[in-house]
Amino acid sequence: MINLRKILAIGTLITFSQLSTAETQLPKAAIFDLGSLDTITALGLESQVVGVPKQVLPDYLKQFNDARYTDVGGLKTPDLETIKTLNPDLIVITGRQAGQKAALEDIATVKQVNASGENYWESFSKNTTSVAALFNAESAADTALAELNADIESTKAGIKDHPRILFVTHNNGSFGLRDEPIATQLLGLDPSKVPSHVTPQKRGTRTFTSLSVSDIAQMKPTTLFIVDRSAAIGNTEEALDIKKLKADLVDKGGQSIQVAYLSPKLWYLSGNGLQSLRLQVKEIADAL
Structure with missing residues (x-):
């Protein structure tokens, strides 16, 4: 099995994308970033996966509950x-695992991926191609990105009435207010104006904007999209009571607001993958 740390220690950085498959095997990978996991799967590379965080897998990745992983x-x-016993060549992480990055780097080469909302499609595309390059799959990634972009543009064209x-x-x-570039940047949807108060x-280093039910009613969105963190992380007793929320919105004058409850794990724990982005775009469009 290839040891990426030895390869990366060479004076000139050599990546898997620069080596032909005739010269090297594809890396075996432990994947913590669920978006990268679904991208790898979309590219037909799931056989290279040796480990995943099974306790948080969304439904669309349930095949990784199999004993082979x-x-x-x-x-x-x-x-x-456990990761040490797998002896992976590669570990793919996000910021959630940043505190353990040094320890993981003692086991194998670590790739950390992040998607910026400033230019979401550009950031998403770079993430996708950089992950694909590790498995010599750049061409397949380019094709998949082109197809996904066309699907997004088609979905965008089908949205009517300026919601x-x-x-x-x-x-x-x-x-809490959630900035969602999939909706605003990719689908061109207009966000409701936040009240001046x-x-x-x-x-710490993070910024939050808390919203009350009264604030939401005052903002009068056509559709309110909810990402339920409590449900996503398994705190079912703290999960949203949708019926109560709808009743509270009516009490505050928000009876015209449609409420869309999004797939919790897809939106809170996953995303930024070829499969997850397609699913997220569909959930938004289906709710409008």
């Missing part, structure tokens, strides 16, 4: 000893 721990609690949208994250009864709050 090893459970490598939680998204924030990688099982280092106003509002995305929020729910957590144990509280709501609502201001962002700083929590």
Whole structure:
């Protein structure tokens, strides 16, 4: 099995994309980034996966619950000893595993992926091609990206009546404004205006904008999209009571607002993959 750390230690950085398959095997990978996992699957490379965080897999990746794939721990609690026994060439992570990055780098080469919302399609495309390059699959990735882009443009053209949208994250009864570039950048949807009395709050290095049900009703979106963090991480007792929310919106004058409850794990734990982005675009379009 190839040891990527030895390859990367050479003076000139050599990636798998620069080596022909005749010269090297494709890397065996432990994947914590679920978007990368669904991209690898879309490119027909799932046989290269040796480990995944099984406890958080969304329904569309349920095939990785199979015994041929090893459970490598939680998204924030990688099982280092189990990963060592797999002897992977590559470990793909996101910011959720950043605290364990050094420890993971002692096991294998680590690739950290992140998607920026500033130019989402550009960032998404770069992530996709960079992951594909590790498996000599750049050409397949380019084809898949072109097909996905065409599907998104077709979906965008089919949206009528200029709906106003509002995305929020729910957590144990509280709501926070969610910037969703898939809706605004890729589908060109107009976000509802935030009331002037609502201001962002700083929590450490992160910025949050809390919204009350009254605020949401005042914003009057055509459709309110909800990403339920509580449900996504398994806190079912704290998950959103949709019937109560709809009743509360009516009480606050928001009876015209459609409420769309999005697939929790898809939106909170996954995303930024060839499969997940397609599913997310469909969920938005289906709700409008």
